[in-house]
Amino acid sequence: MPPEPPGYDHAGSFxxxxxxxxxxxxxxxxxxxxxxxxxxxxxxxxxDVATGAGQAALALxxxxxxxxxxxxxxxxxxxxxxxxxxTTLAAQAEALDLSTVAPGGxxxxxxxxxxxxxxxxxxxxxxxxxxxxxxVFVAVGYGWFTIAPEIDAVVxxxxxxxxxxxxxxxxxxxxxxxxIDVPFDEIxxxxxxxxxxxxxxxxxxxxxxxxxxxxxQSAGQDVIxxxxxxxxxxxxxxxxxxxxxxxTIRAFRVDRTAKVDPARFVRAHTRLVAPxxxxxxxxxxxxxxxxxxQATEAVLGEAxxxxxxxxxxxxxxxxxxxxxxxxxxxxxxxxVLDIGAGAGLASIAAAWAxxxxxxxxxxxxxxxxxxxxxxxxxxxxxxxxxxxxxxDVAAEIVIVGDLCYERTLSERLLAWLRHLALxxxxxxxEPGRAxxxxxxxxxxxTYVVPTLFDLENKTERTVVLLEIEP
Numbered sequence: 001m002p003p004e005p006p007g008y009d010h011a012g013s014f015x016x017x018x019x020x021x022x023x024x025x026x027x028x029x030x031x032x033x034x035x036x037x038x039x040x041x042x043x044x045x046x047x048d049v050a051t052g053a054g055q056a057a058l059a060l061x062x063x064x065x066x067x068x069x070x071x072x073x074x075x076x077x078x079x080x081x082x083x084x085x086x087t088t089l090a091a092q093a094e095a096l097d098l099s100t101v102a103p104g105g106x107x108x109x110x111x112x113x114x115x116x117x118x119x120x121x122x123x124x125x126x127x128x129x130x131x132x133x134x135x136v137f138v139a140v141g142y143g144w145f146t147i148a149p150e151i152d153a154v155v156x157x158x159x160x161x162x163x164x165x166x167x168x169x170x171x172x173x174x175x176x177x178x179x180i181d182v183p184f185d186e187i188x189x190x191x192x193x194x195x196x197x198x199x200x201x202x203x204x205x206x207x208x209x210x211x212x213x214x215x216x217q218s219a220g221q222d223v224i225x226x227x228x229x230x231x232x233x234x235x236x237x238x239x240x241x242x243x244x245x246x247x248t249i250r251a252f253r254v255d256r257t258a259k260v261d262p263a264r265f266v267r268a269h270t271r272l273v274a275p276x277x278x279x280x281x282x283x284x285x286x287x288x289x290x291x292x293x294q295a296t297e298a299v300l301g302e303a304x305x306x307x308x309x310x311x312x313x314x315x316x317x318x319x320x321x322x323x324x325x326x327x328x329x330x331x332x333x334x335x336v337l338d339i340g341a342g343a344g345l346a347s348i349a350a351a352w353a354x355x356x357x358x359x360x361x362x363x364x365x366x367x368x369x370x371x372x373x374x375x376x377x378x379x380x381x382x383x384x385x386x387x388x389x390x391x392d393v394a395a396e397i398v399i400v401g402d403l404c405y406e407r408t409l410s411e412r413l414l415a416w417l418r419h420l421a422l423x424x425x426x427x428x429x430e431p432g433r434a435x436x437x438x439x440x441x442x443x444x445x446t447y448v449v450p451t452l453f454d455l456e457n458k459t460e461r462t463v464v465l466l467e468i469e470p
Contacts, residue, residue, distance in 0.1 A: 024205040026196045026245065027055045028112065032140065035190055037063040039251065040107040041134045047106040049093050050114035054080030056140075060110065061085040068106075070096060093118040096126040105132035105256075115139040116172035119180045125268035127184075131254040137184060138251045141173045142194050145245040147203075150234045158207065158227050165212040176248040183264060184252035194245040200231060200238045262368040266311075270369075272376065275313035275345065276450040278321045283343050283373045286311035288454065310342045310366035315449035315456070316402030316429030317342060319463035321349035323445050324399075328353035337395035339388060339413075340403045344370025344381060350399070351379040358382040358395065389416050397425045402433070410435035417468045426468040431461045441466035 033056075037043060046064040048057040050071055057069035061083050070089045071077050077088040091097070093114075098106065109131050127137050144159070146152055172180055198206070207213060208224045216223055235241070270284035286308065324331055324346065332354035338347040341359035347370065350357035359370045359381050367385045374381040389412050398420055404410040414437055417426045427444065430436040444465040451461050 024202070024209050025053060025055065025113075026142075026194055026206070028059060028140065028194055028247075029192055030059070031190070032192055032247065032249070033059045033063055035192075036060070036108055036110065036136070036138055036251075039136050039187065040064075041132065041136070042107045045102055045106045046108040046110060047096075047098070047102075047130065049096060049109060049111045050117065051080065051088075052076055052113065054086070056110055056112040057086050058083055060108070064107070068098070068101065094120060094122040094126060096123075096130050098130045102130075105130055106135055107132060108136050108138065109254075110138045110140070112140045113142065113173075115141065115177060115180065116169045119172065119177075119182075121264045121267035122269070124183050124264065125260075128254060128256060128260070131256070133254070133256040135254045136187070136251060137182070137254055138189075138249065139177055139180075139182075141177060141248040142245040143174050143176075143248075145243050147235075147241055147243050151231070151241075154227070154230050154234045155207075157230070158223060161223060162210070162212040162216075165216055167211065170211065173248070177250050180250075182250065182252055183261065184254050187251050187253050189249040189251045192247045192249065194247055196243050196245075197240045198243055199240050200235045203243065204228060204231065262365060263372060266365070266369045266372055270311055273313075275318050275321075277315075277318040277447060278313075278325065278345065278349065280325070281321065281345060281348055281373075281377055283313055283345060284311070284369055284376070285313060285343065308363075308365065309340075310361070310363060310369040312452070312455060313343060313345055314402045315431040315451050315461040315463050316400075317345045318449050319431070319445070319447040319465060320346040320399055320401050320427070320429045322447060323465055324349040324353050324355075331355040331397060334396040335394065336397045336399060337388075337393055339398060339400045341370050342366055342401065344373045346399055346401050347381045348374055348377050348379040351381050352377075355397070356382075358384055360384045360386070360388055362387050389413060393420070395424065397427065400426075400428045402429055402431055404428075404430065404433040404436040407435050414468075418470055421468045421470040428466045428468055429463055430466055431463040437466065437468070440469050442469065443467075 043064045045066045045068070046060040048060060048067060048069045051057045051069035052071065053076060054069055057067050057080065061067045065085065067086045068089055069077070069080060069086055070091050072090065072092045074090050077090060080088060109127050131137060204224055213223055266284055270286050272282045273285040274282055331350050334355050336350040336355040336357045338350065338357065338359045341347050341361050344359045347357045347359035361367055361370065364385055367383050371383055398417065400413065400417070403413050417428065418440065420426050444467055447463045449461050449463050451459060453459055
């Protein structure tokens with residue numbers, strides 16, 4: 001997904017121009033909505049995500065019993081004309097939640113002229129859980145248009161002038177959404193045009209709603225005022241003319257029983273965050289443990305799973321990573337094995353410090369998350385899934401971030417680590433867990449690590465790095 005320009009406020013940008021957007025954006029052809037209704041499994045519920053001024057929602061309401069129009073801009077929602085079958089919901093697309101209003105899911109989820117703003121794994125996960133099995137997801141968009149050669153040539157000068165000022169995300173639309181990877185089965189869609197009959201004045205008003213135009217206007221440059229006299233020379237009578245905008249239409253059948261790609265799942269339920277003690281690293285981390293835990297069980301079809309430890313930068317792993325990055329000579333050129341790697345933070349630090357690092361975890365999702373995190377941070381890390389406790393490992397240095405939280409596990413771990421310490425260095429992070437060693441080590445460093453209160457019942461933990469003695 002292309003990044004947003006620095007300081008770009010998508011919701012605010014469109015919200016500030018809600019009235020103009022409602023008045024001057026074109027309406028879609030009836031044939032589009034007739035086709036959508038024909039491929040929907042039923043006509044009970046349609047959801048129009050990022051509805052804008054509600055043009056698509058109102059058209060869907062003529063064909064479906066119920067329509068939910070969502071947008072993150074309250075100003076845009078307020079501009080939608082009232083309709084007995086349309087309800088509005090202020091929400092970001094990536095946070096779409098129909099669990100209380102439509103637990104069975106929608107027959108159709110539509111995004112018109114907006115998918116480029118939020119075509120992320122987080123959004124695809126919301127579509128998957130918000131659409132009934134066999135329901136349809138449809139993305140529609142339009143970009144350029146044709147009127148007459150002499151008028152098109154003038155508009156082309158505006159398009160050229162705006163090229164540096166479009167968000168990178170607009171280019172997804174200009175490419176017809178072809179470069180967006182949608183994780184559902186694509187179905188055939190018709191080839192349709194959006195046709196309007198406008199005067200020159202109406203066209204200028206429409207061009208004034210383009211996001212690159214409003215961005216420049218906010219900076220004090222009125223490109224529409226600059227264009228107006230040149231357009232008038234090519235279109236002097238201001239008589240209505242037919243304007244044709246080819247539609248981009250991509251449609252997909254949603255299979256709620258299909259296996260979810262683990263990497264997509266991790267990206268969908270996390271965001272890139274810099275851990276407080278290691279701000280130079282960015283990790284895919286979650287904000288809350290319970291919703292992610294429930295989602296993991298639902299996707300894997302299993303109950304009683306371990307919590308998603310991989311989605312949090314635990315204080316032990318942060319302290320270990322900080323020590324490694326501050327003392328790279330301790331690991332440089334050595335083989336380092338990170339046991340219970342979780343998100344892979346310490347492994348990434350070891351790789352950055354010049355070690356040949358391997359991340360190990362018993363949780364397959366942790367390996368997926370750690371791999372994504374290593375890729376995000378350009379860290380050369382190897383990965384081993386499974387329980388290595390009690391086995392003979394070849395690493396010159398074994399590091400453990402935070403595993404002494406349960407008695408049986410801790411007893412197995414410490415016995416193994418002391419055996420390993422006969423022939424190699426073994427370093428354990430101890431953030432005050434109940435079953436950590438009380439003797440048989442030397443202290444390497446101490447760190448105070450900020451923590452999430454929901455995870456630790458405190459806002460910071462003191463972590464001691466211990467080198468285990470045999």
